[in-house]
Amino acid sequence: MNKTQRNGGRAGPEGRxxxxxxxxxxxxxxxxxxxxxxxxxGASMNSIAAEAGITKxxxxxxxxxxxxxxxxxxxxxxxxxxxxxxxxxxxxxxxRSRVEATLDTYLTAIETHPQVYxxxxxxxxTGPAGEQDFDxxxxxxxxxxxxxxxxxxxxxxxxxxGPDGVDRARVWGHGIVGxxxxxxxxxxxxxxxxxxxxxxxLADLLWGGLTEADDRPxxxxx
Amino acid sequence: MNKTQRNGGRAGPEGRxxxxxxxxxxxxxxxxxxxxxxxxxGASMNSIAAEAGITKxxxxxxxxxxxxxxxxxxxxxxxxxxxxxxxxxxxxxxxRSRVEATLDTYLTAIETHPQVYxxxxxxxxTGPAGEQDFDxxxxxxxxxxxxxxxxxxxxxxxxxxGPDGVDRARVWGHGIVGxxxxxxxxxxxxxxxxxxxxxxxLADLLWGGLTEADDRPxxxxx
DNA sequence: TGACCGAATTACCGATGGTAACCACTGTGA
DNA sequence: TCACAGTGGTTACCATCGGTAATTCGGTCA
Numbered sequence: 001m002n003k004t005q006r007n008g009g010r011a012g013p014e015g016r017x018x019x020x021x022x023x024x025x026x027x028x029x030x031x032x033x034x035x036x037x038x039x040x041x042g043a044s045m046n047s048i049a050a051e052a053g054i055t056k057x058x059x060x061x062x063x064x065x066x067x068x069x070x071x072x073x074x075x076x077x078x079x080x081x082x083x084x085x086x087x088x089x090x091x092x093x094x095x096r097s098r099v100e101a102t103l104d105t106y107l108t109a110i111e112t113h114p115q116v117y118x119x120x121x122x123x124x125x126t127g128p129a130g131e132q133d134f135d136x137x138x139x140x141x142x143x144x145x146x147x148x149x150x151x152x153x154x155x156x157x158x159x160x161x162g163p164d165g166v167d168r169a170r171v172w173g174h175g176i177v178g179x180x181x182x183x184x185x186x187x188x189x190x191x192x193x194x195x196x197x198x199x200x201x202l203a204d205l206l207w208g209g210l211t212e213a214d215d216r217p218x219x220x221x222x
Numbered sequence: 223m224n225k226t227q228r229n230g231g232r233a234g235p236e237g238r239x240x241x242x243x244x245x246x247x248x249x250x251x252x253x254x255x256x257x258x259x260x261x262x263x264g265a266s267m268n269s270i271a272a273e274a275g276i277t278k279x280x281x282x283x284x285x286x287x288x289x290x291x292x293x294x295x296x297x298x299x300x301x302x303x304x305x306x307x308x309x310x311x312x313x314x315x316x317x318r319s320r321v322e323a324t325l326d327t328y329l330t331a332i333e334t335h336p337q338v339y340x341x342x343x344x345x346x347x348t349g350p351a352g353e354q355d356f357d358x359x360x361x362x363x364x365x366x367x368x369x370x371x372x373x374x375x376x377x378x379x380x381x382x383x384g385p386d387g388v389d390r391a392r393v394w395g396h397g398i399v400g401x402x403x404x405x406x407x408x409x410x411x412x413x414x415x416x417x418x419x420x421x422x423x424l425a426d427l428l429w430g431g432l433t434e435a436d437d438r439p440x441x442x443x444x
Numbered sequence: 445t446g447a448c449c450g451a452a453t454t455a456c457c458g459a460t461g462g463t464a465a466c467c468a469c470t471g472t473g474a
Numbered sequence: 475t476c477a478c479a480g481t482g483g484t485t486a487c488c489a490t491c492g493g494t495a496a497t498t499c500g501g502t503c504a
Binding site for chain 1: 427436
């Protein structure tokens with residue numbers, strides 16, 4: 001088993017050893033967190049190591065490469081955000097309230113911790129070397145993908161969308177998440193309206209606001 | 223024959239000068255385009271200069287820094303895409319067809335040129351050094367912002383959205399663009415459904431599909 | 445011809461991600 | 475008590491990148 005390998009130490013029972021190394025990982029991630037929140041997503045491995053009171057090679061032992069560290073770090077925050085959103089999505093209310101609560105939860109999160117948010121949207125960072133992968137579709141922030149899939153599942157489970165319901169649910173899941181994300185990103189920069197209003201507008205959009213609005217008199221129609 | 227002929231002395235009027243330098247810029251951008259499409263968004267300034275048959279400092283003379291080059295490059299593609307989208311948005315049909323045509327135009331574009339798409343979504347690249355700016359809101363791809371603002375204008379002009387119409391139009395503009403973007407990004411990776419279907423699903427979502435769907439029997443409601 | 449001027453190149457700097465080589469400490473077996 | 479093995483850790487280093495001074499080269503004017 002040797003779950004984390006390394007150690008090879010016959011010394012203590014492996015459980016104990018694993019305990020230590022995961023505990024260590026947590027400490028390192030805490031340090032990385034502080035640095036990233038302070039210096040932005042471009043924080044260097046050296047500074048992170050320094051914050052943790054160690055040196056680079058140890059970080060590389062634990063996380064492989066920068067991408068690995070950032071993935072681990074992002075995973076923590078993503079998990080936390082996902083938990084909040086799931087809670088909002090599971091609250092026992094009617095549909096509209098549920099949607100508004102979810103939107104509000106997300107927007108509150110990014111408003112409260114913009115640095116975390118910014119980091120989560122930039123995990124790739126594609127260092128100087130290599131990076132040949134051109135699959136064009138996984139570069140986007142994994143957070144959005146996870147949110148989209150999550151929402152797709154919820155929608156697919158709870159709504160009756162007909163024969164092609166699965167595909168439809170996935171499209172809607174990713175689409176709604178993208179709407180929330182883009183609007184939130186723009187709003188975070190300018191904050192031209194209070195959060196509650198943004199939530200209402202977005203929910204209105206999902207509620208078919210675009211269909212119900214009348215053409216402007218004299219306009220070429222929309 | 224100094225076809226490129228760096229003018230050699232102020233001889234010519236400035237107009238001529240400008241002509242030459244903008245022509246040169248175009249050539250350099252063409253070269254940069256080829257390299258970026260070949261090596262991905264992480265292409266180095268050296269390789270771009272080599273492709274253009276010159277050396278780094280010239281690139282820096284023309285574009286200031288890497289960010290500048292990438293901005294110029296992105297601007298070209300963004301402008302082109304914006305033109306197509308405006309055309310789709312201005313076609314004389316009824317609202318639903320117009321929306322579907324716009325979605326289809328965008329999705330066709332990213333499907334046809336995924337490398338360009340990928341580059342456009344990663345223009346920041348935040349080099350190794352500095353990069354202290356933490357405003358958390360301008361890091362996102364400028365393309366999405368421009369699209370969002372554009373759509374907001376169109377929506378605001380053509381629809382009668384009541385007293386707070388301007389704010390509402392901006393939220394909707396960015397929201398719709400984000401929906402299109404996220405769904406497109408996900409779809410580009412998996413392509414689980416044909417494009418026409420994706421377009422229909424997204425339009426359905428905007429047409430209030432989420433409101434009209436029935437709860438699944440036995441589900442906790444959505 | 446020779447001084448001059450500007451464009452382009454070479455050579456370089458500092459910083460980064462990543463790694464190999466080295467070091468020190470600690471407990472074990474004789 | 476002492477060699478030893480294995481651990482975690484550090485130092486020193488490499489290739490590469492973005493960016494820039496110093497320098498060379500080609501042509502123009504007196």
